[in-house]
Amino acid sequence: MKVAKQTASPIERPGRESWAIPPSRVAPWIGPLLLLTLFAGVLSGRDRLAFRDVGYFYTPLYEYVAQQCQAQHWGAWGDAIWNESDQTGMPLAGETTTAVFYPLRMLVYAPAWSAETAMGVYVVLHLILASLTAYALARRLRCSPWSAAIAGVGYPLSGMVLFLATNPPFLVGAAWLPLLMAPWIDGRAAIRWMESSWGIRLPNRQTGIDWAKAICIPAIAMAMIILGGDPPTALHAMLVAVVIGAIRWAILCSRRSDPRPAPGPTGQCQLSLPRSGHHHDGNPTRQRGICSVLRGEQVILADASGYQDRFAVESRWHWPTGLAIIGQMSAIVVLASILAAPQIAASLAWSARSDRVQDPGAPEISKIHDQALAFSVPPWRWMELVVPNLYGSPWPINSRWDRILFDGGRTRPETALWTPSLYGGLLLPVLIVFGGIRWWKSPARCRRYAGWPLWVLFLLPAAAALGGYFPVYPWLHRFLPGYDSLRYPAKWLPFVALAITVAAARSMHVQIVMQRWRTRAVRPSAVPQGGVASQRSGSIAWVSGSVVAGLILLGIGVLVANLEGRLSDPFWGPFVPDVAVAQYTFSVACVFLVLLAIGILRDPRWWLICLAVDLVVAHHQLVPTVDRAAESRLLAVAHDDQPSRRWMRINSDGGFPAEWSEQSDPDRILTVEASLRLARFGRWHLEHGDAVVNNLVSIGSREMAEFWHFAKTIDRSASDLPANHWRGWCRLLGVEGLLRCRGGQVTTPQTRAQQAMPVVTRELFKTPRLEAFSDGALHEETTSRYSSDPRDGSLTESASGLSATSLSVRTKFEPLTPDRAGAWRELLLDYAYESRASPARIPPRIANQITRQAGDGAPRVILSRPVYQDGYWQAVLTPRDSGRASDEEHPVAGVTSSRLAEVFQVDFLSQGVLCPPGKWRIAFQYAPWWHRPMLTLASLGWGVVAWVLAARHREASREKLLRKTL
Structure with a gap:
């Protein structure tokens, strides 16, 4: 196979526009710099991340995990740790989201800083990691540094990924996802069957495929995702990989009798470019590079004959090639399983006893099936891809209007907000549209090998994220074994964000290269006369489309202004149309400003700055935070030094003040977060060393779910129970008192906005003295x-x-009798x-x-x-x-x-x-x-992987030094 001489691409050639610092050293750090700017208040310790799981669940939980691990000599690698503070006890590592064995959690929580600061560092670290991995994936697809920076900025700052800061385990999955999907998006890292070796084309130096890129790095990424607490993302990645591998194998099968024609040095593939004889230096290799750019691939390709022979040979061995694809996938899964063996073993052991796994014939007590389609992404929400904050924000002032307009104002689990925005920057869909237009205008042989894996990466997750609005997710729940234990279709959204940002980066790269070829490699006299007319017609279409879009958005704005506040949230209050209209107007103005900037700025590199400004403005308040000093002042009155006990949390009068649902307040997030912390909601009881039997957990025990199911059933149906029967059931759970959160009409204590907080009281039982x-x-x-x-x-x-x-x-x-329901009924009636x-x-x-x-x-x-x-x-x-003498007189034989x-x-x-x-x-x-054996297996696996990567690094360094010497 002859390889064309690789010359510097036009964008990287030295000239009057060359940079003093190479772009490859600047571009990857644009995204991290923006993230550090957005979260400066959290990293400085002034604010803390609030709202949802990161506020009341993972901030106290990860601090508790760190304390428990640091109490042992070997930390997480010591003895198995039992969590005695949740329910009636559960294994700490069995609840996968605790991330007990995750290396980055150990690293972040090693310094002696507060739980709030540690969580902020943990979240920002993974957002930066998401930026760097997305940039690396784009570079691997032959994007230039500036075009790859589109992925590095757009992926972590998109609403589908940035808002995962409120749910850290799924942010971990999104951060490592680009490395896991890299071998399936980049077909050059796929193992193929080759006739020349009469066997599988294994990754080695001769074939140009690196073991690390093909197996090791994806396996490490998958292991990190599992260790970080997000196994569903690893499973979803393998499902997408199976589909991509099947399509790739089908393409190879279709080439048996029709191998791909070699792209010759003709000018028919070139948009507004001269023919071969008119080129200023007559270099046909560059023209083949242009043809490949229009296909969205690399600038310099191998010789045409060798390229054709390679696919002709592969097509003859399509069945072994399919087996090789399966083998590569299996190798990644096996290696990742070895690296994450302790967490996998702990999760499987606890899941077998959880409420997500039911015994045959047992009553249906799990809520997992009822919540399976919760947090779906309705069809109308996909309009958010082109308009920032299109439907408003539900907090701190309720201005969210999509459910009022499209769903009759109902509050359903299916339409619950996983993220309030899907927006990833208007530049991304614009670049994808540009790429589609180029693909449509190019000849057929330049379309054939377009980036179809990215289309799979977009379409399949987008269809699954629709949840109950499309049959893909229900089909997975029904037919895929084990998938019925998962929930929340919106967990597929990071795949959509990755596909969009990487596709936009590829289109950006093509746009830059095409512009450089027009300005440097093409003589002005060689530009066809139709080029000016084409640009003029494109400008007219751009202006016309903007006018039509403006009229549509204006009509929607009038509709929003006439909406009534028919939907009230128990935390954020009634719907406020005036705020909704103001936010909508601002969003529409941002859209037209971005479109204007894209049309004015001719250099595509300036589009990167436009994207960065667009995302920072749109999402600077997407992740809620609260001032730690203000929260401390609200909690100062609730300080107590009571000993640690086991409580049951109960709500009276709704649990939260009625004023919350009746009035709006810009300080509502601060009030809500302080109230949840005061009431020991979620996992905040861990902060005080208390235990709560009915707190929120990711995976609870089957028996605890059965207790609540049968206790509530008996409480509703039995009429002869004593008045204090719940106290008897608390005795069954070892509960010492009630942690009561009383809402309704309460007035004290108050915030500076004179808004009430719930009253929290502790009621100890007067337990009779027992043996x-x-x-x-x-x-x-x-x-x-x-x-x-x-x-x-x-x-x-x-x-x-x-x-x-x-x-x-x-x-x-x-x-115990075989009748589990009858046994529970007898037990509860006795304890009543x-x-x-x-x-x-x-x-x-x-x-x-x-x-x-x-x-x-x-x-x-x-x-x-x-x-x-x-x-x-x-x-x-x-x-x-x-x-004692009595013991000596009566010894135990x-x-x-x-x-x-x-x-x-x-x-x-x-x-x-x-x-x-x-x-x-x-x-x-x-x-x-299994604890010790799995720790040993994982330690050996990490040692071998480290040795392989170190050897590869030394070999690459020697080769680089040799090339410099020659």
Whole structure:
């Protein structure tokens, strides 16, 4: 295969417009600089990220994860960590979004700064990473530095990605997504079957495919996405890769009898360019480069004959090539699974016991199916791609009008806002339209290999993001195994943003190259006479289209002005038409200013500045923040030094002030965020060391979902329950009190805008003294608590009172029946009466074991505590030498050392252990069997990958030095 001599492209040739600093050193940092400017207040510590999950969920959660990891000698790579503060306990790593093993989370939370600052750094770091990876993908597709900067600016600043700052795990997925999708968008990194070697064309130096680009880097990106808490994005990426691989294989099959004709040195592919004989230097290679530019590919191509023979050979071996594509995909998945093995094992183990996985015949108690189509992207929202903030903003003043106009003012989960804006800059669709026009005007053989993978990357995710408005997402839920455990179609939006920005970068590159060929490589006398007429007709079309668009937008503005406030939000108040009209007018003005700038600025490099200004102006307030000092003043009155307890959160009178839904306030975000923090909403209870049984979690246990389902059912249907039956059910959960958030007509405390906040009170139960004693440290080996002595019924307590983790002596038991619904009903009816001693519901196998041991004269008692048993708890029983004479007179035969005791499930939500007669020291340990092996496997995998990448870097450095020497 002959390779054409690669010369500097016109955009990178030295000349009077050359830069002192190479563009490749400046262009990639434009996006990060803009992001640092947007989040300067957060990074300085003045503000904190607020609203939704980042405000009340992940800010306290990641701080709690960091504290738990730092308490161990080896951090996250030490022992498995049990989270005792959520529900009745759950594995910390089992909830995937905790990102326990994610390296960048460890790096960000290593310094001793506040939780708010650490979260801000974490979010900005991933937005910068998204900018750099999108830039790298565009450069990999042969875009020049300035055109690749379009992707580096447009991708992280688009509304589909930037607003993910309010949901950090999905921002992690968006940040690493360009590297994961690179081998499927760039077909040069795909493994193919070649006749010359009679085998798979493996990546090596001879074939020009790099192992790192083909397998290692995508696998690292996938592992980072999983470790960062976003497995759905990794799954979606593989689905898109399967479709692209299938299409690529089908194209190879279609070339068996019709190989691609070689692009010869003819001038028929050149728009407004001279023929071969009229070129100023007669270089046919440049003309083949122009032809390739019109196809959206690289400027310099290999020799035509070699290009044709390569595809002719591949088309003969289409079946093995398909297998090679599958092999490459499998290698990426396997390597990523090894690198993320601890997180995958923890997630699978916990998901098997979660409410998203139902046992056959069990009642339907999970809300996952009801929420499957929540946060869909309705068809009318796609107009936001060309108009910034088209439908207004729902906060802090409610000026959002799309649901009023298109959905009758209803509030449905399907139309809930995942992001208030899909806008990614008006320049991006304009560049894509330019590219489409060039493609349409070019000859057929220059169209054949256009960037179709980007079309797949756009169309499939866009169709899936429509949710219930298009059959793709429901079809995935119905037919794809395991997909029914996922929800929220809007999670596909980062793929759409990536496709649009990369396609715009490619079109920008072609635009720059075409302009340089017209101004440098083409003589003015060689420009066809029709070129001026073509430019004139294009200007007329541009002006006409702008006028038509202006009339349409003006009509929409009149319609918005006549809308009534029929939709009121419980947080942000009623719809305000005046604010909606003002925001709409500003958005339309921005559109026409951008169109005017694009039409005036002839140099496409200035379009990059236009895009940056456009996105900064449109999205400078997209991510809500609150002033930390103002929030601290609101929370100062709520300071308390009460000991840590296990609570149940309840709402009275709606939970939030009625004034919120009746009035608007520009300070409402500050008020809402301070109120949620005061009420321990989401994960804010972790900030105070409290435990809450009904807090928000990403993945909860199946038994907890069953408890709420059956408890609410019995509460509605049973009429003979005692008045305080919920307190009895709280006893089942180990709850010590109620955390009550009272709304309605409240007036104090108030903000400077005289707006009320909810009143939060704590109500401790007056629990009767039970036969129980405290077990404060749940997973420490030094835990020291004593069992009862069944010979005299006495009980030794190591602490007074009843705590959330207390051990109880259970002498009565019943085996659980196969009828799970009936067992729950009996259990809840027993606990509804506080004075009634409820027998322990235990597995039938344990009940049979107790019965056999009682018949052998070795009685056992059940020690239970309200901590969930996920199957990996174990207890160590060590005999205690009390030194009392009674112990010496009645020794326990055969007891000489510590022994392991099985921990089993009690009453669905608790755990218990059988204790033999005597005095014992009991230590509960959380030790999943897979924890150490998976950590070892991942460590070996990361070591091998690091060695391979280091070897590749050394080899590349030697080759670069050799080229300089020659």
